[in-house]
Amino acid sequence: MGRKKKSEEQPCWDCSRACGGCSWSADLTPVPGWTAVPRIWEDGDISWRIIHCPLFRKEPRRKPRGKGAPQHDG
Numbered sequence: 001m002g003r004k005k006k007s008e009e010q011p012c013w014d015c016s017r018a019c020g021g022c023s024w025s026a027d028l029t030p031v032p033g034w035t036a037v038p039r040i041w042e043d044g045d046i047s048w049r050i051i052h053c054p055l056f057r058k059e060p061r062r063k064p065r066g067k068g069a070p071q072h073d074g
Contacts, residue, residue, distance in 0.1 A: 010050050016057045024050075031055055 012018050012025065023029040030036065035052040 011053050011056050012050060014059050015053070015055075016059045017055055018059070022053075022055045024048075024053075 015022075018025050020026045022031055024031050024034075030048065031053055033054040034050055036048040036050045039047045039049050041047065
């Protein structure tokens with residue numbers, strides 16, 4: 001499966017608050033002031049496609065580590 005279209009991506013995936021730093025990531029409570037549309041899955045579960053979140057903070061890029069990371073001499 002290929003990469004999702006930009007319109008289907010969630011800002012949460014690149015947010016520094018993604019692991020419990022906002023109400024959505026902590027307990028699935030919608031963030032006040034966000035722009036989101038409901039998404040109903042085939043099994044009836046409801047989620048949200050988040051378009052804009054006022055709490056979004058870009059996750060800083062990190063140096064690769066571990067297996068697959070570029071190796072440097074020296």
